[in-house]
Amino acid sequence: MRIHIQNGRIIDPSQGLNTIGDILIEDGKIKEVRETIPPHTPLGKRGRRGGNSPDTRIIDARDMIVIPGLVDMHVHLREPGFEHKETIKTGTMAAVKGGFTTVCCMPNTFPVNDNASVTEFIKRKASQEGYCTVLPIGAITKGQKGEELAEIGTMRKEGCVAFSDDGQPVMNSLIMRRALEYSKAFNVPVISHSEDLSLSEGGVMNEGLLSVTLGLRGSPAEAEQIMIFRDIVLAELTGGKLHIAHVSTKGSVDVIRNAKKRGVHVTAETCPHYFSITEDAVKGYDTNAKVNPPLRTAQDVEAIKDGLRDGTIDVIATDHAPHHRDEKLREFDTAPSGISGLETAFSLSMRLVGSHILTFSQLIEKMALNPARILQIDKGTLGVGSDADVVIIDEKKEYTVESHKFISKGKNTPFNGWGLRGMPVITIYKGKVYEW
Amino acid sequence: MLNNKDLLGIKELSVQEINLILDTAAGFKDVLGRDIKKVPALRGKTTVNLFFEPSTRTRTSFELAAKRLSTDVINFSVPTSSVVKGESLIDTALTVQALGADFIIIRHASSGVPHLLAKNLNASVINAGDGTNEHPTQALLDAFTIQEKKRKIAGLEIAIVGDIMHSRVAKSNIYCLTALGARVRLIGPPTLIPENLKAMGVSVFHNMEDGVKGVDVLIMLRIQMERQGKGFFPSTDEYSKNWGLTPERLCLAKEDVIVMHPGPMNRGIEIVSEIADGPKSVILEQVTNGIAVRMSVMYLLSGVKR
Numbered sequence: 001m002r003i004h005i006q007n008g009r010i011i012d013p014s015q016g017l018n019t020i021g022d023i024l025i026e027d028g029k030i031k032e033v034r035e036t037i038p039p040h041t042p043l044g045k046r047g048r049r050g051g052n053s054p055d056t057r058i059i060d061a062r063d064m065i066v067i068p069g070l071v072d073m074h075v076h077l078r079e080p081g082f083e084h085k086e087t088i089k090t091g092t093m094a095a096v097k098g099g100f101t102t103v104c105c106m107p108n109t110f111p112v113n114d115n116a117s118v119t120e121f122i123k124r125k126a127s128q129e130g131y132c133t134v135l136p137i138g139a140i141t142k143g144q145k146g147e148e149l150a151e152i153g154t155m156r157k158e159g160c161v162a163f164s165d166d167g168q169p170v171m172n173s174l175i176m177r178r179a180l181e182y183s184k185a186f187n188v189p190v191i192s193h194s195e196d197l198s199l200s201e202g203g204v205m206n207e208g209l210l211s212v213t214l215g216l217r218g219s220p221a222e223a224e225q226i227m228i229f230r231d232i233v234l235a236e237l238t239g240g241k242l243h244i245a246h247v248s249t250k251g252s253v254d255v256i257r258n259a260k261k262r263g264v265h266v267t268a269e270t271c272p273h274y275f276s277i278t279e280d281a282v283k284g285y286d287t288n289a290k291v292n293p294p295l296r297t298a299q300d301v302e303a304i305k306d307g308l309r310d311g312t313i314d315v316i317a318t319d320h321a322p323h324h325r326d327e328k329l330r331e332f333d334t335a336p337s338g339i340s341g342l343e344t345a346f347s348l349s350m351r352l353v354g355s356h357i358l359t360f361s362q363l364i365e366k367m368a369l370n371p372a373r374i375l376q377i378d379k380g381t382l383g384v385g386s387d388a389d390v391v392i393i394d395e396k397k398e399y400t401v402e403s404h405k406f407i408s409k410g411k412n413t414p415f416n417g418w419g420l421r422g423m424p425v426i427t428i429y430k431g432k433v434y435e436w
Numbered sequence: 437m438l439n440n441k442d443l444l445g446i447k448e449l450s451v452q453e454i455n456l457i458l459d460t461a462a463g464f465k466d467v468l469g470r471d472i473k474k475v476p477a478l479r480g481k482t483t484v485n486l487f488f489e490p491s492t493r494t495r496t497s498f499e500l501a502a503k504r505l506s507t508d509v510i511n512f513s514v515p516t517s518s519v520v521k522g523e524s525l526i527d528t529a530l531t532v533q534a535l536g537a538d539f540i541i542i543r544h545a546s547s548g549v550p551h552l553l554a555k556n557l558n559a560s561v562i563n564a565g566d567g568t569n570e571h572p573t574q575a576l577l578d579a580f581t582i583q584e585k586k587r588k589i590a591g592l593e594i595a596i597v598g599d600i601m602h603s604r605v606a607k608s609n610i611y612c613l614t615a616l617g618a619r620v621r622l623i624g625p626p627t628l629i630p631e632n633l634k635a636m637g638v639s640v641f642h643n644m645e646d647g648v649k650g651v652d653v654l655i656m657l658r659i660q661m662e663r664q665g666k667g668f669f670p671s672t673d674e675y676s677k678n679w680g681l682t683p684e685r686l687c688l689a690k691e692d693v694i695v696m697h698p699g700p701m702n703r704g705i706e707i708v709s710e711i712a713d714g715p716k717s718v719i720l721e722q723v724t725n726g727i728a729v730r731m732s733v734m735y736l737l738s739g740v741k742r
């Protein structure tokens with residue numbers, strides 16, 4: 001089976017490509033990428049050009065953008081344990097719809113992915129039911145309790161690509177130090193959910209005038225910034241690989257920028273909601289705008305954009321956190337945090353291109369190439385020989401977000417009703433074509 | 437006319453609406469002075485008191501207001517309800533509505549719960565205190581009391597003393613009194629007065645003597661004992677020494693100052709008994725006015741077109 005994508009604008013930062021051209025896919029791999037590949041005459045089995053091959057599917061990508069499949073290094077697929085929120089099947093289907101062909105799932109499931117048998121379960125389930133590549137992220141500590149290191153080496157062998165206690169910080173500085181040290185043996189990044197719990201205690205939104213006037217407990221920006229600073233200092237001490245999850249404040253961007261200047265091995269991600277909306281979305285007690293870290297101020301949003309522009313922030317991840325409707329339809333204080341993000345992330349991020357914060361190529365770096373590099377996986381590229389994970393974008397297509405139509409079980413989004421522009425129209429995963 | 441079917445907070449009201457409620461309350465206060473204290477205005481309507489936090493005084497005040505307007509009243513309080521069985525808030529509220537409630541008076545420890553119910557129910561939702569957000573009828577009855585005593589609110593110097601951060605009464609009072617043109621001061625320890633509140637056009641004093649100087653009205657807030665030990669202040673004794681209302685401090689205020697308290701009081705902590713029971717105190721009048729103001733709110737909400 002061959003797929004011949006014709007006349008698309010191919011943008012692949014891994015090869016510095018930004019050109020009109022063709023891509024030929026064969027047996028689930030990228031076979032050829034060049035200006036024009038002769039139509040209907042792909043190389044035959046014996047090396048000669050064949051005729052009109054019924055085996056070849058032609059995709060006309062004129063006026064479309066062709067990019068490598070996106071890599072989301074921060075999702076919650078909820079399986080095992082919380083299948084009413086999401087499953088590996090529905091989560092990966094939503095990913096493919098959103099243009100992602102690789103997702104990395106956080107370990108805060110039940111049971112926690114803190115041992116190789118859970119990792120193995122996720123991998124097996126994903127290969128049976130998944131629509132895209134699922135790479136698990138293992139827990140740093142047993143039960144994500146922050147007390148004892150989990151079997152990082154064994155989980156690494158089973159397929160974990162990074163380690164994080166996401167949802168919870170590792171409060172104990174000594175344990176975090178050990179994690180950064182120990183993980184060096186396996187050359188894997190440690191991902192920090194940066195939150196000083198003693199400072200953020202009980203906070204359900206950003207601390208500020210708005211939290212006071214809404215009567216909601218605020219979590220100060222400093223609770224995030226302090227922890228990022230601690231982890232950067234520990235990364236300096238140990239030489240471990242540190243990745244900062246969901247950066248949301250100006251102070252955090254400043255701390256990371258300074259660390260990078262000093263040459264510390266640190267990378268960072270943010271999520272579309274942190275550069276698209278502010279804490280104002282919480283007004284009216286909309287639990288769909290409850291997320292951790294919380295939505296911040298306009299000043300923070302600007303700083304996040306600056307961080308994306310100057311490279312301080314390497315990655316855009318979704319922190320896809322689906323919840324059941326009933327769980328969000330309750331008191332703001334007790335509703336769970338999280339936004340279902342896979343199906344809006346690309347369009348929201350494309351607004352950065354529209355407002356000249358990123359070039360289209362830089363956007364693909366942040367959403368495909370950089371996460372693949374941080375995780376050292378052979379994804380996020382259209383290089384010949386790599387998996388045929390290809391997404392075709394109609395950058396002019398306008399649509400309205402309708403959360404009830406999400407493929408994800410989680411309809412929890414503060415972007416419902418938003419008019420957006422630019423979306424994936426075809427996602428090819430290992431040569432299999434999904435179209436909408 | 438009020439613009440919305442619900443009373444969620446003072447934030448959501450215009451100055452015209454606040455004045456309408458206060459003017460209408462004056463009429464109901466006359467009714468309360470009569471021998472027969474009941475009017476048939478809302479006969480046939482049903483009021484449900486849905487209290488997730490115990491509060492005898494507020495619940496009783498709403499109950500009396502509802503009865504004086506001739507509505508049927510049901511008290512749906514937490515210990516006897518299905519809430520303890522783990523029923524969700526929204527299911528409880530829908531059940532109450534299905535019982536035929538026209539007015540749902542809600543008190544809840546979480547901010548925003550009245551807003552959640554208002555969005556999901558057809559009944560008029562009246563906020564009787566939500567978390568640390570608002571307690572709008574308390575602010576309205578305070579404004580009514582001040583207006584009655586001082587004949588005006590605009591231009592008055594009004595101090596609110598105590599745990600501003602956690603006080604829904606303080607929040608509603610700040611919105612209400614500043615909207616009506618008063619100059620509002622907040623007095624208390626820095627840990628209990630968020631710095632960013634200054635953006636709301638109030639002035640902040642951490643020294644009680646400085647703050648009390650020259651005020652027309654003093655609103656004392658109840659200090660929650662559980663705040664000590666959480667780092668907000670070291671002990672009620674130290675709090676009292678620094679921010680309690682004593683006769684010496686009261687002397688610094690204007691000669692004709694009035695002293696208010698939403699109750700229940702911690703006598704000897706935020707206020708000494710000789711002031712609470714003294715000639716400058718209007719604390720019991722606040723209670724009486726509360727009924728008139730709540731009647732006014734219910735009466736006006738019943739006229740809102742759906």
Ligand SMILES: [Zn+2]
Binds near residue numbers: 193245
């Ligand atoms: Zn997290």
